[in-house]
Amino acid sequence: MKKKIAVIGSGFSGMSAASYLAKAGNEVHVFEKHSGPGGRARQFSTDQGFVFDMGPSWYWMPDIIENFFADFGYTGNDFFKLISLSPQFEIIFSDQKIEVPKDLSELISVFEGMEKGAGKQLQKFMHDAKFKYTVGMQNFVNKPCHNWKEFISPQLIKSALKLNLLTDFRSYVSKYFKSDKLRTIMEFPVIFLGASPKAIPALYSLMNYGGYALGTHYPMGGFYQLVLAMKLVAEKLGATFHFNHTVESINVEKGKVTSLKINGECSDFDFVIASSDYHHTETLLPIAFRNYDESYWGKKTFAPSSLIYYLGINEKLPNLKHHTLFFENQLDEHIDCIYEEKMWPENPLFYVCCPSKTDKSVAPRGKENLFLLMPLAISINDEEFIREKYLSKMLLRIEKHTGVKDIRSKIEYKKSYCVSDFISDYNAYGGNAYGLANTLGQTAVLKPKIRNKKLNNLFYAGQLTVPGPGVPPSIISGKVVANQIINSKF
Structure with missing residues (x-):
């Protein structure tokens, strides 16, 4: 029976859910407060000719993304050109620069050159990581996680x-590894999961396989090409997108959601999927119908926020790769500032994306597009003078690495983005950038539920519920929730 379904938010989980629901023959409406799709993965252009992806920049787990397109008879190549980066990225230590090569066989040689026997250890590590990736991405992430019984099967046991x-x-x-630098290289991918390596289950070595073994990729035109492709898929299947439409309340009658108040007007729906911030979504409900109270959210471990700078530079910068990690300082010192001390780090680590090294379309000829990102604690003061202080710190280290003096004087365009911006733009709890951390106590069934416990026609998708943070998991989240509605008996 055809259902009228509302999807709140047009991020990856929302567009994914809309596609699967529309394919099943439902009437699907996606409501987005912004003027275009993508959520955190939006893109903007400047008068100077620079094009900036606002959020995700690491195209990992390409097979998971391809699975989405395959479910609708497409491939990613039908929409954009995906290239494999070589090297995948460079990591800058205080006394050494290490490139992570495109091919795993070359990475094995790099490891062996840094520590005797580490090449064979990396082979063993990746062999086990591949097993976890196969089991995890095929058997774990596609479960709705209503209860632990879902995980009782001979194969999983x-x-x-x-x-x-x-x-x-x-x-x-x-x-596996004794070298501090090799350990850092191996620990880096789980930072995407939003917690210290000391708090993340070893299961997530699957991230190392999904990144280092399967490669780091880039869609020409920017990460936003994936957003546009997913929107087009959903539209071809019949979903309708409504931009500049803010959902103001979720209305309830007789134990079910009946309508949404959108831009001051009410519209009726049979089902609602909220791919918006979970905590914010619950504030749109009467208190009696919320899954969780404020104390619940206050006890959760959230992934970091970030200080981001979008910079247009009026000349080319030598020695930068597409992705460069500035890890000259101690990883644990920065992590403690995020999760323990909840303060701005004295000696920060940060990341630079320079897509103009790969893609001529994102910056004018002879100029450079820079995306700077520094992980931060949530809910901290991010006044402009503090942002500028840390921009200066990052620019000094980029100058040292590139050999270019006074980069600040070469900035043609500058925009900062931080904690308060994540709150105002995305209603992100505490201004988090990546969702809920994948700690052991916040994994699978222990995450916020995808279904409202009191309203059987309200569901949640995205990085604050299963399977977790990141682009591929968010795409999967939309599919999992859509299937709950498609297979429902009410």
């Missing part, structure tokens, strides 16, 4: 010990 669910990631990495 047989695989349990090899998944290292009860070992923390840092201890796990330390069993």
